[in-house]
Every structure is written in structure tokens, then in C-alpha cells.
Amino acid sequence: MGDGGPPCKRCSERNLSCVLNKSLQTLIEERSKWKDTVIGDLGHVHSALQQVLGRLSLPALPPLRTTNAENYIPSPNDEVVHCEDQGPSCDNSPQLSPKDDALPHVPIESLYQITRLRSLRSDDPTDGPQATPPRALNHPVEDFISRGLVSVDDAGRLVNLYLSRIDHFIYMIGGTRYRDLDALRRGSPILTACICTVAALHDPMSNHLYGVCNREFRRLMAASMFDRRIDQDHMRAMCIGSYWLHDISWTLSGYAIRRATEINLGRNFKHVITENSEDAMDCMRIWYLLYICDHHLSILYGRPSLVREDASISRWEEMMTSSVFTESDKRLVSQMALLIIMNNVRELLGRDTGEPIPKDFGPHLTNFSRQIDQWMGYWSTELLRLHQFIGEFPTRGVVLHHHLAKLHLHSHVFRGLKGSPVPVYFHDSAIAAVTAATSIIDMLLTDHNIREALVGIPHYIHSMIAFACVFLLKVTTQHSGQFIEDATVLDMCTKVVQQFRSTAVGKWHLVHLMADGLEKMVAKKIKAPVAHSNLPLPNVIGQARLHYVDNNSTTLSPMANGTNPYDGGNSMENGFDDEFGLSTTPFLHFDSGNYDFSFSEFGL
Template identity: 30%
Template sequence: MLQKRPHEDVEHSAGPQPQVQRAGKIRACAECKKHKIKCEPVAGKHKCSKCLRGGLDCVPYNPLQRFQDEDALWKENAQGEIDQLRSAVQLLLRHNQLPDLASLPDKAPAAAQPVVISPVTVTENGISTTMIVPPMDMTRENSVEPDLDVESLVPAPMRSLYDLTRIRNLRSSTRLKSNANFKEDDFISQGVVPQAEAEDLLHRYMENMYQLLWDGLLVPHKTLDSLRRHSTLLTATILTVAALHTPGRGEMLQKCYNVFVSLAYSTCLSRLQNLDDVRALCLAAFYIPNLSWKLSGLAVRNAVEMNIHQSYHKLLRGHAEQRDNVRLWYALYVCEHQFSIAYGRPPLLHDDLAIKNVEHFINSTVVTPGDMRLLAQVALFKILTEAYMTFGSDPEQPLGERDFHQLRMFNFSIEQWRLLWQPRCEDSAVIGSYPSKGIVLYYHFARFQLNSLALRALPPPNATSSESLSYDRREAANIAISAATCTLTLIFEEPDLRRAMTGVPLFTHTMVAFCATFLLKMAKTWGGVAQHASPLEWTSEPAGLGLNFNIGQVLSLSRRSATMLVKVADSLNEKHLTRHIVRGIKELLKHFDTPETPSSAVHTNQPDTGLPPSGQLGMMGGVGAGLDPMDGFNMYDLIGSYGFGFDESFLEQATTNDFGLWTT
């Protein structure tokens, strides 16, 4: 059996010994510890020698003091960061038109799962927009008890659902309060757009465009402070439109456009709206071509959610404050119908009581000159919408012979419209004869748009066939040709219209593009037939088709249109659509030029005589069977289709790669 070896240490071998109490150690004071010197106590004193000499408080050093100081410093820094984050979240909520942070519940229910709100980045055409998406929660009003109020026995179904559940998200929310903190949280105060630049752009808008759109109906605020206080979206819209109409402001245009797109994205699903936000969407639809269709529909839906469509009924019941809301409803009608008919798509708004009683609105209220011009367009687009519903927009559906009686009735309505409204739209001291001449311009364009339906879905003319069009179809086609020609000629000959072209909405520029393109494509289509006729027949009525179509005049008008639009574009931003319209017209004109007959052979300063200019026959000689210089162009995409086809056809034929603003 092994035995343990005795340990040499007697104390260890004897087992654990009691610890000897050490003498208490005097700790150095905090001051000596700080200077790393020996702390020498003084007999009979409560201070050490150093503290006595310096007259300092002699406090014993506490090793936990350092941790306490660090903890206090961390808490101070953390509180500052929390305050900064709270301010940033509040700014994002206001920027995206979401409820304030204070309105959110302080504490979620115990059974509820935590909701993580993460920024969502949306990228379209190279433009990234970051938005804060609120949680999809069904929060109830403070009063949650259902009420059997019989004030409205048959309300809308969703109103009944709201009354029953009191779920806040089911109720339309209208924010009519002003933004009192606009100087702290909008894009101008953040330095995205300098205030001096914003003031200059607003001044240009008020000077050049304010009067053209119904005497500023969509812009009720005339100062930058007032705009910023009432609607950040309207402010961004005006600055974007102004920059788009200012040469040499490409960089500023892009900044304003980015801000506008970001705000518009947030507006799509926001439940907090005001009237100025609706005005902003409508105004942007009139001037920003790549977003016009989307914005017009969004403006209408937001306005309906705010019950603007009921303003006319309230006005009839004596609520005079609803007059401006009715005007806004009329503006939305014109905006939405301009672009729906232009694109050949059914409109969202129908002819309600306000639209049907335009004359009653004139007789029952104080009507301004801007109101007259607005109501004139309401009456016109009411006629065009009825025609759209009658004939449809199917480009492969030709008009039957029985349809021409109805077409003549619409032509008669257009004639009556001009006779009624042109005297009502008086000239202005600011924009001259633009109001009355604008009525004439829209008259010609409406006749062109209606009667071009006579050529819809017809087979291309055959150069070897003498088959002529029917009398009714030929009559309508000749009206369309005459109206397109008169549209372009009117702009050339009226100086007030030419001056206004730098500030008119997109729709007017589209008129010029549509008319010029229609006539050029007619020149190509009927030109192949014309070359088989005698020169005299070719200049008047090609090959028995019975169309009063002068190819020389068409080419001259088209070149004059391009020349005029070049001058207009010089006063606009490089991104403006007018420059691309000019490029598109010139591209089409190139297909009529041959080495024997260059473009310079047609002098635009010479009057049109009805006969082809010298060298014109040689130019048209290459446009016929066996040689098609316009290969790749669909000749019927704009002829006779109710709607411009402007987005799908004309812009594709222009140099779309140059649309820097809309694609980057």
C-alpha cells in the first residue's frame, strides 16, 4: 500500500490555516492618483500634503468612478443620437405624407408581433426612389362603438363598413392644414434646390405660363413661401415645369424632376392629400410627356376620394365656397379626356351633372375669362368623347357607309361649338388674341381628328386601280386634310399663337406633330398613285381618288412647321419634347428628298400656289411601287385612328435614345 510522502511544508501538511488579517491599506486620494504621486497623509488632518498645499478637496479615489463617468457620457451621446434619429424619421414621414410620429401608438399590444418598417427602393429607367412603407395595420378610431345614426339611411357600402368597424384606414383622409414647418423639412430647405434658383424658376413660370392655363387656375399661390406652406408637391411640379421651359437648366431640371417623381410615388398610395396636391398632379400631366397618362388618372382618383365630384351638387345647394372645387373638377375633366382620347383609350370620367350643366354654371356664378376658356374645352371634349364612344378606337375597324351620317352630325356640333364659344373667349391684355384664336385652333384640330376616321383601316391605294372612294368617305377625308392644313397655317399666321407655343401644354404641341405627320404620310401613301397621273392631275386630285391634296403644299407646310418649332425649341430646355418633334418631322422629310431635289428646292417663304415647285416631280418620282424609301414605317398608324398613337408611333420614329430626362 502506497503511503503519502510527507510534505516539506509543515503548514500545508497540517491542513488549511486561518488567514492572517492584514493591516488596512490607506488608499491614495483622487488627486494624487490622477498625478500618479505618493499620497502622504498629514497627522491630525483629513487631507494629504498635496491637497493641503493646493487647497483642494481630498477625496478618496473610487475605482468605480471611471465606469460611472463613462456610463454617463455614453447615455448623453445615445440620447443625442436618439433625438437625431427621431428628427430624421419625422422628416421622412412628412416627406412621404405619412402620419406624424406622435400619432403612432406608443406601445403595441402584447399579442401583436413587432412590425419592421424598412425603406423600399424603387428603380425605374435608372431613377431610384426610396420610400418608407407604413405597416398594413387596421387601427380603430377612438370611438369604437357602432352608431345607428339614421341621418343617412342608404350610404355608400364602404361608409357603412366604416361606421360598423370604425377602422381608420377605411375612411378617406383629407389634409387641409398648412405645413407650418415647411422651412425645416422640404427639399428647398435641405439644399436640393437653392432658394434663389427656386425663386427664379417660379418667376419664369408666372411670367410665361401662368396665364396660358386658364389664368392660373391650377396655381392659386403666387409666392414661393405660400407654395411651400401649402404643398411641397405643387412646389416641385411648378419648378420642374419651369425648368423644362428654360434653356440651359438641364442639371436643375433633373434635380427638380427627381424630387417630383419621389413625391409623386409617395402620393400614389398616400391617404393624406389636399387640393393643392391634386392640382400638382393635374399640372404635371399637362406638361410632363412621359408621365401624363399616369398622372391624369392619379389626379382624378385622388380628387374623387376627396369628394370633389360632389362639389357641383353642394354649389347648387348654396355652398358658394365650392366654386373653386367645381373649377378644379372641370380642369380634371379636360386633362383626363385630352390624354385618354389622345392615346385612343377610354376616359375615366363620364359626363356627370357638372359636365352636362356647363351653361348653368356660367349663368349662376361669377365667371372669369379663364373660366370661359376652360368651359369651352369641357364642351368640346364632351363632343369628342361622344364620338369616341360611337366609333371606338379599333384601328382595324373601318367606318361603314351608314356611319357617315352620324359623322356629319358631329361635324355640325363642332361648328356650333365654335360659333358659341369663340365670341365668349375675349382677348387678353397679357396673352393677346390667344383665347379666341385658341378656340379656332381646337376647332380645326377637332374636325381633323373626327374626319380622319374616314380613312381608318382602308387598304393602301393601288396605283394600277382607278377605284375611287365613295362620296361620303371622300368628303370626310377632304375635311380632314383641310383641317390639318388649317391647323398648321393658323399657327404660322397668328403671332399670338406663335408666342404662346413656348408655354402651352403638351396637347398643343401634339396637335402640330399629329397634323404634320398625317399630311406627310398622306403624301407618301397617295404619292405612289399620283406619279401615274399627269402633272396637273397629280397636284389636284390624284388618280381619280377625288382627294383635294397638294403634295407640294404639304411638304412646304411640314418644313415650315419644323422651322417654326426650331425657333420655339430655342426658348425651351434641351429636354423638351419639341426638339424631338422637330427631329421626327425632319426624319420623315428626308424620305422625300433625292439628290436631284434637295430640301432647299422648296422655299418656305414662297406662297403656296397649288402647283408643285420646280423640281418637285423628280422628288416624288422615287415614291412609288417598287421603291419604298420609308421601309419600316407603318403608314396607317396615325391615319384615321381615333387617337394620336403619339406614344407608340411618333416617338418611336424620333430618336428615342436622346430622351435623356425620361430614360436616365
């Protein structure tokens, strides 16, 4: 009798071994093994093809419909479909808090007491974002690096670039807990992906890695959208992304602020003041950075800010007396102090409604301008101690931010004019705006520290540099020859394009996109019909050379114009092209890799 089952009738009658049954059983076993092998090989091919599609930024394949659970290796791009939908979970045995016995003062607490829906339960406001302990050294790390999307060597190079070259631009907040790739991977996968993305954006040798890292960061962000709790490193990653990733900064900033508000991150202020708590100080650094990102974006987009100035914001000076307050924290709060002034400017002027600002705002502009000067005078001296750590950028950065703030403030006098002359009572502000814009470009072209900082500074500064260039081009269009020579503007913008092109960053960095767009705008202005203006040129900006106010607010430094290839009297007819007219296009808009320089929210 065969081993595979009962013999056939003939073999049974003759008490013979059934060869036919044994052959069938053998065939079935071999077919089963062959099927398992084919399914396993197909799974390997499917997984490898998914990785190739991911590297090429192409849509992923759907999951295999026929798989062997023992042999199939799932791809990270496969979608997991849950067969059973789970309803909202309830707290069956909730622990009553003292608030349960008191009269409810927050409506959602009453709804929670009735329904016990876990999603409605507020976290204890005394609980901040928890620091995630690193994984044990013998615990394998599962991330996009272990999956082979980015090699260990490439990831290590990106992390080292970020920690050594970029992190100090965000006040050393990004890599405070980690000093190498291994520690970072074991501590926070999402922070690892974010740091690698930002580093690849700045590295001209990592263009092939930027898309992979960026997709992984977005995937992890999307996967954590509905997580009930997130840790400090998760908040840190959102801050870093908002600071440098211009295409998703508005979304990241808004979401991070909502999560920080949910846990009342600003309440750590009193723990820093009363307890000198280092952990509370770390939370406040994150909170202050969110404030900075929020108000930067409010300036760029002309939209109201989300973070309100409570005690944790307005009383920042009290933190400077704490023992856990560092020299690097001074740079952080210096930005806070300036943005508080700029917030007051926005509160006064409001959003652009297409109407000129009232004459009565003149004294307010003068007062705000004086506050900005005082801010620069104080912090340019206060930050001198940081030179031994990161060079002269902190103090030179103060001067740059001074000019950026002056440009934002005084450019509002051009709002709603639609090419009409600037009212006489706003001439001083108009001259101040043009002076600030030229000073920004002058620093970019002549100051070594600012040129070097193009690799690392947040996208807010790049955007404001772009605004300074377009502002001057629009001034020469709508007020030709009145505040600055057209040829001087063309010369400066041409040199800015050259400076951008010589900056070694990744091809997706704003600097490269800005160079292409600005070059096209200058070329259009050069080819445009010309007209001569009889309006006198103010003495503050001479016809032969350009001046800007230095950090002492008294010394004027000339900018060497070099050889000027343009005719000094040439100008452009008003509104010859939409790029130089009024527009309702958002401030940051990308289309097929081109940077849009139509900044309607700044009032031109």
C-alpha cells in the first residue's frame, strides 16, 4: 500500500502497492512546492519593483492578490486594508478626576462625562510632550534606512551635515539629544527622516536622496496625524520642517501649533522661572520656535498669526535670568522680541484691502521704525559673545533682520497706489523702504557671513530677499527714477542671480528656483520699452553708488556697482507685464519649478 492514501480498487483486490496513488500524491506535493516557490519569487520581485518605483517617484503597485504568508516579504509601500471598521472607543472604567465633581467649565468635559468617548478626553494639562527613550543597542531599528531606501553611509553623511552645518540656524534645537546617526535612529524615526530631508535639500550631492527622504517624512507625518500623544522629538521634527521646507511649512506650522496648544506647551514658562527645569526649558524652546515660524509665515502670506501673545511670550525677558537659559537661547528670544514688534505692525495695518493706508498712520510708522532701530542696537551688542561658537553671523544676522523688518514696515506706504505717486507725507517711509531693500541686497553681495549663510538660513529669509528684489523692480516700474535709478536696480538684481547660481545647494532649494525666476524678470525689464522720468532722485540713494545703514545706524557704507552694462536713464513703462503689476497670486506658489514673484500681500 502506498503512503499517500488508500490504493485503487485493482491494487486493493490483489493486495498490491498502488503506484498510481503514490504518483498522484508526489505530483500534488511537487506542485505545492512549485506554487510556494513561484509566489515567493513573485513577492520578491514585487517588493523590489516597489522600491524602484519609489526611487523614481512613480506611483506604487497595488498589493499582491495571491500571496503566501510564509514567503511573501511585504513592501513598505503596500497599503494595509482593514476588513473591519472599528467605532469610536470608550473609557469603560475611567478614573475620575477632581473636575468630575466640580461644575464643568469646558463644554467638552460635559460631553465626555455623558458619552465617555476616549477621543473627547482632554489630556492632563500638566503633561507635556514626553521624551521618547532611545531603543536598546541590541534592538533592531526598522526604518527607511534599514529597508534600503537610503544607505547607512548616505544617511550618516546627511545627519552629520545637518548637525555640523545647519542646526545652529535653528538655535541648536534640532539635534540637542543626538550626536550621530545611530542615536538619532534609535530615538526618533520621524526626526531622522526630517533631518535627512532638510540636509538633502541643502546638499548639491544629494539630489537623488531628497525625494526619498521627503516622501518618508511625509508618510510618517501622515501616519501620526491621528495619534493621541506625540513626543518632543515629533514636535521638533515639525518645527524643523516648518523652518526649512517651504512647500509644506504652512501646513506643518498650523498642525504643530494646534498640538502644542492642546497640551498647553507654554505653561512650561513658570517651571523655567521657578524651578530652573531643563526639560521645561526644552519645551519652551520648541514653543518659541513655533511662535517664530508662525509669525514668519504671517509676514510672508499676509495672514493672521495663530499664536497669541500670552505671558509665556510677552515675559520672555524673565527667562534670561534662569540658570538653564543659554547663550544660544539669546538668539532665539532676540527673534521673539523683533516679531512682537512686527506683530504690532500687522495689528495696526491689517490685511491688504487694496486701499492706501491712512495719513494718520504716519506717526505710528515712525514709532515702529524707532523700535526696530532700538532692537538692533541692543541685540547687535548682546550677541557678540556668540562669535567664538558660530562666527559673526549672529550679529550680522541682526543687521539683516533689521533691514528686513524696515522693508516690511515701510513698504506698506505703496499699498493701494496702483502706480499713483506716493503721497508727500509718506515720502520718508518710501525712501526708507527702498533703502532697506537695497541694504538687504548689498549685504547679500558684499558680506561674507550672509553669503555663506545662504546655505542654512530658513526659507523666510530667502523669501524676504526675493521680495526685496521684486520690490525694487516694481518701484522702478511704477515710480521710475523717483527713489532709485533703474540701472542700479538691474545691476544689483543681475548680481543677485549670479550669487544664487554660485551657491552650492540642492536643485530643489529656493535659491535655485529664485535665480531662474529673477533672471527672467530682469530680462523682461531690459527688453521692455523705455521712458525717461523728470522726477528728482532723493539724495539718500546717490546716482553713482548705493548706500545702506550699518549696525551703528550712523555709518553709511557704499556698494561698489562695478561695470554697469545698462543705460543709466532707462526705465520701464508701467504695467508692461503682469509680473510687474498688481497680482492676487499667493506669496509662495510653485508651478513647474518656477518661483512666482508676484507678492500682492506687500502692498505694491
